[in-house]
Amino acid sequence: MGFLSVLSLAQRWAAERLEPGAAAVDATAGGGVDTLFLARACGPKGRVYAFDVQRDAVNRTRERLAAAARDSESGSGNGSIARRASGGGSAPPSLAPVELLLAGHERMAELVAPEHRGRIRAVMFNLGYLPGEGGDRSIVTRPETTVAALEAALGLLAPKGIVTAVLYPGHEGGDIEAAAVEAWAAALPSVLAQSVQYRFPQKPSAPYLIAVSKR
Known part of the structure; x- marks a missing residue:
């Protein structure tokens, strides 16, 4: 049996901190994979915020949530699909309301509702560019805004909450961003948070x- 992928482990660690009614943030919505995962984990009484600077990413995330809503309806045969939040996200009754935000993740401290500040249980980052057909690979996450977003995320976390960041050193500029995130995590005071790295050393690219767990 092999080791878990970095994406699977990020979700596992986030899931350990989440429970029905929790609030969470997808800092890089992309195709909506983590957004949907968080919405399922938080449940209908929770709340999820999903950020992306690309309208295509927001649309893909909205479509993934809508597909989950259709699957839920066809499987259960009941329940209406509620339109959710200002971003126009949709969610079936089994999912948390999702607020889709066409905005940089460095603005999360400003855009997360006051009642959820200091109560977020998980913030997930999947850095780099928007994958898949039609993704613009010239639009990538940047060290300066990523580190600012990580700082904001840490401030929003509840005690024992977690930030996960999947890093991509293989694309142009990705190694610089990865090094900046490593330096940020390593410099955190141990009384504030504990950080950990999960990596395959035989594959440096x-x-x-x-991940960072708040004390």
């Missing part, structure tokens, strides 16, 4: 994971 492969994606890897850094």
Whole structure:
């Protein structure tokens, strides 16, 4: 049996902190994979915020949520699909309301509702560019805004909450961003947070994971 992928481990660590009614943030919505995962984990009484600067990413995330809503309806045969939040996200009754935000993740401290500040249980980052057909690979996450977003995320976390960041050193500029995130995590005071790295050392260009758990 092999090791978990970095994406699977990020979700596992986030799931350990989440429970029905929790609030969480997808800092890089992309195709909506983590957004949907968080919405399922938080449940209908929770709340999820999903950020992306690309309208295509927001649309893909909205479509993934809508597909989950259709699957839920066809499987259960009941329940209406509620339109959710200002971003126009949709969610079936089994999912948390999702607020889709066409905005940089460095603005999360400003855009997360006051009642959820200091109560967020998980913030997930999947850095780099928007994958898949039609994704613009010239639009990538940047060290300066990523580190600012990580700082904001840490401030929003509840005690024992977690930030996960999947890093991609293999694309142009990705190694610089990864080094900046590593330096940020390593410099955190141990009384504030604990950080960990999960990496495959035989594949130095492969994606890897850094996670930070707030004390």
